[in-house]
Amino acid sequence: MPVLxxxxxxxxxxxxxxxxxxxxxxxxxxxxxYGGAFKVTEGFLERFGEERVIDTPISEAAIVGAAIGAAxxxxxPVAEMQFIDFISIAFDQLTNFAAKCxxxxxxxxxxxxxxxxxxxxxxxxxxxxxxxxxxxxxxxxKIVEPATPYDAKGxxxxxxxxxxxxxxxxxxxxxxxxxxxxxxxxxIVPIGKADIKRLGRDVTILTYGWMLHKSLEAAEIVAQExxxxxxxxxxxxxxxxxxxxxxxxxxxxxxxxxxxxxRTGGIAGEIAMRINERIFEYLxxxxxxxxxxxxxxxxxxxxxxxxLPQVEEIVQAVRWVAxx
Amino acid sequence: xVPKDLLMKMFYYLRLTREAESRIExxxxxxxxxxxxxYVGRGQEAIGVGSAIQLRPDDVVxxxxxxxSVFLIRGIPLKQIMAQYMGRKTGVTGGKxxxxxxxxxxxxxxxxxxxxxxxxxxxxxxxxxxxxxGEDRVAVCYFGDGATSRADWHExxxxxxxxxxxxxxxxxxxxxxxxxxLWRQMAVPNVAxxxxxxxxxxxxxxxxxxxxxxxxxxxxxxRARRGEGPTLLECKTFRMTGHSAHDDAFYVxxxxxxEWAKKDPIARLSEYLTARGIATEAELRDVEARVLRExxxxxxxxxxxxxxxxxxxxxxxYAPPA
Ligand SMILES: Cc1ncc(C[n+]2csc(CCOP(=O)(O)OP(=O)(O)O)c2C)c(N)n1
Ligand SMILES: [Mg+2]
Numbered sequence: 001m002p003v004l005x006x007x008x009x010x011x012x013x014x015x016x017x018x019x020x021x022x023x024x025x026x027x028x029x030x031x032x033x034y035g036g037a038f039k040v041t042e043g044f045l046e047r048f049g050e051e052r053v054i055d056t057p058i059s060e061a062a063i064v065g066a067a068i069g070a071a072x073x074x075x076x077p078v079a080e081m082q083f084i085d086f087i088s089i090a091f092d093q094l095t096n097f098a099a100k101c102x103x104x105x106x107x108x109x110x111x112x113x114x115x116x117x118x119x120x121x122x123x124x125x126x127x128x129x130x131x132x133x134x135x136x137x138x139x140x141x142k143i144v145e146p147a148t149p150y151d152a153k154g155x156x157x158x159x160x161x162x163x164x165x166x167x168x169x170x171x172x173x174x175x176x177x178x179x180x181x182x183x184x185x186x187x188i189v190p191i192g193k194a195d196i197k198r199l200g201r202d203v204t205i206l207t208y209g210w211m212l213h214k215s216l217e218a219a220e221i222v223a224q225e226x227x228x229x230x231x232x233x234x235x236x237x238x239x240x241x242x243x244x245x246x247x248x249x250x251x252x253x254x255x256x257x258x259x260x261x262x263r264t265g266g267i268a269g270e271i272a273m274r275i276n277e278r279i280f281e282y283l284x285x286x287x288x289x290x291x292x293x294x295x296x297x298x299x300x301x302x303x304x305x306x307x308l309p310q311v312e313e314i315v316q317a318v319r320w321v322a323x324x
Numbered sequence: 325x326v327p328k329d330l331l332m333k334m335f336y337y338l339r340l341t342r343e344a345e346s347r348i349e350x351x352x353x354x355x356x357x358x359x360x361x362x363y364v365g366r367g368q369e370a371i372g373v374g375s376a377i378q379l380r381p382d383d384v385v386x387x388x389x390x391x392x393s394v395f396l397i398r399g400i401p402l403k404q405i406m407a408q409y410m411g412r413k414t415g416v417t418g419g420k421x422x423x424x425x426x427x428x429x430x431x432x433x434x435x436x437x438x439x440x441x442x443x444x445x446x447x448x449x450x451x452x453x454x455x456x457x458g459e460d461r462v463a464v465c466y467f468g469d470g471a472t473s474r475a476d477w478h479e480x481x482x483x484x485x486x487x488x489x490x491x492x493x494x495x496x497x498x499x500x501x502x503x504x505x506l507w508r509q510m511a512v513p514n515v516a517x518x519x520x521x522x523x524x525x526x527x528x529x530x531x532x533x534x535x536x537x538x539x540x541x542x543x544x545x546x547r548a549r550r551g552e553g554p555t556l557l558e559c560k561t562f563r564m565t566g567h568s569a570h571d572d573a574f575y576v577x578x579x580x581x582x583e584w585a586k587k588d589p590i591a592r593l594s595e596y597l598t599a600r601g602i603a604t605e606a607e608l609r610d611v612e613a614r615v616l617r618e619x620x621x622x623x624x625x626x627x628x629x630x631x632x633x634x635x636x637x638x639x640x641x642y643a644p645p646a
Binding site: 029030033034037055057058059060061062082083085086088089121122123124125126127293294295296298299300301302303304305306307 | 360418425438474475501502503504510631632634
């Protein structure tokens, strides 16, 4: 099977969807001639032409608003935010227009809004954010964040084919650092399905994005001490895959939730509550979370490293619940 | 006539800005000493210098990402700017943010978020406060051509116009927004043409002529101080680099660089000064020497500065308890 980077897998998924379905088109800043700030759409303009690869003005509200309109009348837009931080500008279009169309008047809005999220590259407070929690609170939206090349390709295809608005967050730290096997040709990874990336019976780690990789490293470390960690990659954040989450935690009786996003109002709180509501009797230890602190993400390397959850913190959390 | 000492000051700031940014982009960045990205205003220095140099210390400025000269003119020490680019504790933001994402409220310099045009309504709010308190201060807000595509830009201008606020909006139209040429950014030929929508004057200025920028800004600032409302100045210029240090600008036709190199704002001012006998070559060389010395010193100081302590990440989210 071919081995691709995370970035190449996203590109391949987009490319195949563009070939498969005439209605699919891309819009965003510097995505055509330049191929995108991270070069995800390099070569698309040459292959698909200006009608389907649209370089837009710096107008995130118009990019998303126009995507919504085009979707309402039958196209399948994929909008790029140059950095996902800029999605804040399209907040109203997403949370009020796109998210509520179906509920209010039965009109589906099959758009995808994708873009690079996350820290680790010294991008500072406006090029490093994780924005899922802003949207997690909005019924009508779907949110996915792949952590592997396989999932990246399968999820972008599923997102494009979905009948509802999907936010597709791609972690910029993983773009060229993570490689993996990706089947040639068509497959999808269903939205709403988590994936168990490592089997274990003692502790469940629930995570996504870059933190999947840190969690797998942590699992490897504690395995030396005889703690067998099951690592669940959420992949879809909205709607959460309760079945996979709850059955894994019911099995191990111990859960550590890890996310790169800040703590208060982060999705770990919601997951912990669902565990509490549904499988409290199965728990052998309190549910614990490892997250960034409640600050903006700082720029300078020592500050950013302090901000980002580290493998050692995950290891300690796992040990703590294991020994509770 | 602009007096000689002011002209020499302009020359100094033009050279200082060019030298500081060239070192950052072409030396320190390549040596791996800069943290994060680098965006410079090479070829556009006259816009910040010609405008900011005449402002009062109590006027508010909201520079954008190619306005290094504005920070320098407002008195932010170059060594602290260098430390900022290196992510040091001694940098303008103490390492919280990087590069030109910096501000200094005591010097009335507003820090911009990356989000283009976010400062446009904010600067209007500063001007609103000046007006309400009956102060004759002005706000000067800088942005690029691409930023004028944002709703915040349009809302900010309209708000400032309706309220007749003492503000000067200064666009550096360098004809590109990242890789996107002007004609893909807007369907009007000039940013200044947008002013008519808001009922305010819009003026096109040669952005590579520091004296033209100086004079146009002076008129707009006087208007603002007289209570006659905002002005939009469009300074035509060219971005003599890629968007950032990692962009080789393959999408910019080479001829454009060649054409605009001939209009270099620093060469133009030094020619003006020597041709008219205002300054001698030797005097200009003295300025050059001073600039080199200051940049060397600033870099050395920054390089010896410590990084912030990791726990400082947690500080400064809210005001300290009273
Ligand atoms: C709202 C927003 N979208 C995207 C970006 C990413 N970005 C940074 S600079 C830039 C181009 C800005 O062009 P312009 O306003 O003309 O300023 P210039 O860089 O040419 O001085 C873009 C798209 C951003 N900073 N803000
Ligand atoms: Mg520009």
